[in-house]
Amino acid sequence: MHIHPLDAYRFGESPLHRLDARVKLSLVLLFILCVSLTPTGAWPAYVFLFTLVLSVAAASELGLTYALKRSFLVLPFLFAALPLLVTTRGSVLAEVSLGGWSLEVTAPGLERFLSIALKSWLAVQMAVLLTATTPLPDILVAMRALGVPRLLVAILGLMWRYIFVLADEALRKMRAREARSASAGGKGGGTITWRARVAGQMVGSLFLRGYDRSERIYHAMLARGYDGTVRSLPLKPLSSTERVVLGTGIAILFSLLLLTHFLG
Amino acid sequence: MSTLDWLYPPLATMSAKEAIATDGFSPAGPVPMHIPDGFLSTPVALLMWIVAVIGVAYALWRVNRELDERQVPLMGVMAAAIFAGQMLNFSVTGGTSGHLVGAALAAIVLGPWAAVLVMTCVVGTQALLFQDGGLLALGANIVNMALVGVAVGYAVYRTVRKLAGDKNWGLFAGGFAAGWLSIVIAALLCALQLAISGTSPANIAVPAMGGIHMLIGIGEGLITAGALAFLYAARRDLLMAGKAQVSVSRGLWMGGLAIAIVLAVLSPLASSHPDGLEWVAEQQGFIEAAREAPYQLIPDYVFPGIPNEAVATIVAGIFGALIVFAVTYLIAAARHRRESLRTR
Known part of the structure; x- marks a missing residue:
């Protein structure tokens, strides 16, 4: 895979890196749903959820502070x-x-504010760990397994392949603009509308290059036998260890929800 | 701005402004539009997911019918182009910058259904790659930016083009208005979702989000118009191709206008009567359910000490925008009637 600053994946050999993307994606989605369903001010539950985040971070071998x-x-x-x-x-x-x-x-106001802050912080950490340990193509396969339409996954896959190309193109345009207009870092030249028009023209030309490129890609695909059907490799079944991990994760999250709702 | 270096260590090689543009939120708005997880109540988030799934599934079906096998390369590369286009920014003043969301531009150039798919992919990738917007909240973000943003942008553009007849200014005015209003309406919807979730009181969230995005939207409008000007000069055929879909998308045109008008009316109402949402809930009888639930669907909110006049000026701004829009629409309708009389 092309190594690029836009890619959030961090290479590694940790157990979390090796875990099947389907298991990771479903558990992360369930975790975020569980966080969302945890009532306001359920502090013990937040602590428990945070220890879950920490243990997953430890399993990722990226360092506890990465997420x-x-x-x-x-x-x-x-x-x-x-x-x-x-x-x-x-x-x-x-x-x-x-x-x-x-x-x-007010006290309830503070409680609600802190709960929202903590919940969103917990959820985002887990999502960070998912993207840091799973290459996006694997996440796309997992999305297909979870029932996202094949066509949408194919579009996302193609987008992922060309994001780097077009992002490089955008960066080159910005470098060119910076080289040509004085003090671009500060106020920049011209009026605001002039600057906006320049940015708009850059967007327009990027759009056009993307459009032309998509046409060339389409012809290249046709030449190689593309007939409009999106074909993908069959998914391999989950191994027994992966099933155990998935089951344990679901059990932990579900019992946490039950506990907080009936005891809290 | 150095804070961005640790937010996006890999982007540290770019300038701070480029990095800001890449992550999708602009420093011009302390309230960005990609809702993270934790800010929406679970029922609101799930409801938005249902709406998003229905909308995207319909768009997939429509695009499948119209574009056949060309769609995968076209949609994929255009989604990447919009994603990259969001990095292109221009400095406004004092370190703030304007940049593009792209819903209106995509709707104008690619047609509304393709634009829905392209924007869905962009918003989804932002959530997956950068945690720019949450995963449970992704449904709401898709509804705001991909469905409503595109529908409103498309409807406004079509309305202004109609208004201008064959004149060229319609292209640029239409692009500007489409970009601007798509941002403002999406922000209002975002504020309403936060208000219904009990995260932000409607009488603060709606004017604040609306007001900030009325400013941010100007950048979007200017860039959209600039991009259209470029395309008009370079590839006029692309812009004219959109005309072929006139009959096909009339439903969406009307739908987009309806969404814009309903939200423009509903949000100021919700904000001037902060208990309005609660009143609706009470009428619908689900407030009891909300109270019994372990999490509150609709909490009580009042704002002691803030005189309503302070807020009222911003609300007046929203009403002003609404009136301008209504007048535009009426002129367009009248013109349409005149034209159809003339051809008869």
């Missing part, structure tokens, strides 16, 4: 949940005065 570092991605979105601190009714924890308005931070 952690890449999980801060969700931080900007937390702005959306910030108003919950002051809009939820309940006992007042603290009062913040913000330019004439006095806002009351």
